[in-house]
Amino acid sequence: MYVPPHFLEINTDEIKAITQAAPLACIVAQTDEGLIANHIPLLSAPDGRLIGHVAAANDMHRLIATGQEVLTIFRGHDAYVSPNYYPSKAEHHRHVPTWNYQVVHVYGAISFQYDDHAKRAAVALLTRDHERRVNGPNAWKMADAPTDYMQQMLDGIVAFDINVRKILAKSKLSQNRDPQDFRGAISGLQGAGHDALAAEMENRLPKPA
């Protein structure tokens, strides 16, 4: 990924926030059948591994060798940024369109797990995380489902983890603009309905003393 220094994201809290806010990652691998990609919700375990599971019918666990390096892509909000958003455009017209976005690229070796323990752990971790966000105290739990049904579901999946070797993250958020154009880009994006992206940019405004 091309990352000019001013867009390189090195804040580990921010990188974590991007991956947690957009857990549906795209896992890419080179295989004997060419490039393949699958979108899969992932969770970052306390030890740093990425945890997930796929349908047993998903060929990725047959096409990708255990231990092979894959590229995992998390992606935040994005939007087109018009030159019209910059107040200084009216003065000198020296602006062109661009696109703002945040992405996190993770390189690491994937390992597939076929044992019941690993599969239960992966499902439990992911479920707990998402249910807590969506349903709070009414969170669905694996134990809510009948034992035979849950076992059947677990039999239909394969768990995996990715041992992170390298992270490359990019926050392209107009932070290279002068303050008035930066604020203009925020307003413009708000006007175009991109509130979440604009909020991400507002977080980078200098805090009032």
Next chain:
Amino acid sequence: MYVPPHFLEINTDEIKAITQAAPLACIVAQTDEGLIANHIPLLSAPDGRLIGHVAAANDMHRLIATGQEVLTIFRGHDAYVSPNYYPSKAEHHRHVPTWNYQVVHVYGAISFQYDDHAKRAAVALLTRDHERRVNGPNAWKMADAPTDYMQQMLDGIVAFDINVRKILAKSKLSQNRDPQDFRGAISGLQGAGHDALAAEMENRLPKPA
């Protein structure tokens, strides 16, 4: 990509709609330096080619040979779907969490163009498309910028097109659920603030006679 038959998206209008609504595509390639990915806004030309441009400083046009096949991924809205959303959960509890999303994978050979004509055409096509959406009659045009500045900007980019060989699209939108659970998933996602994804699902409800 793993696509069970009930999630295979074959509606060409829908595939076009996904790519137009989420033009920031992820272009993936296998190179001598391993897997690389770059997020780049793309436009589908009338002849079907995907058109884009990158910074000349972006190594992808050096790492990827002209004519090499790349995988281009467009991604629509996505969200976690809780078992709690399904009314039938209360009856039999035979549900597990899942994730809804739409993605379009495009395989095709990329060709880079270094001539001024191709670069101007790529910028003009993309700019016109996005400015029309964002600014309507007040659309920014390349001609708004001073000639020397625009030339400098064009000198800093490389244009490319992708000749589409194969498209594989997936609409994972709970359409395999029974009608009451499908409607429940829509309501649940609306309740969780995923209105755009819910609207995409509502479009698949049977129309009243």
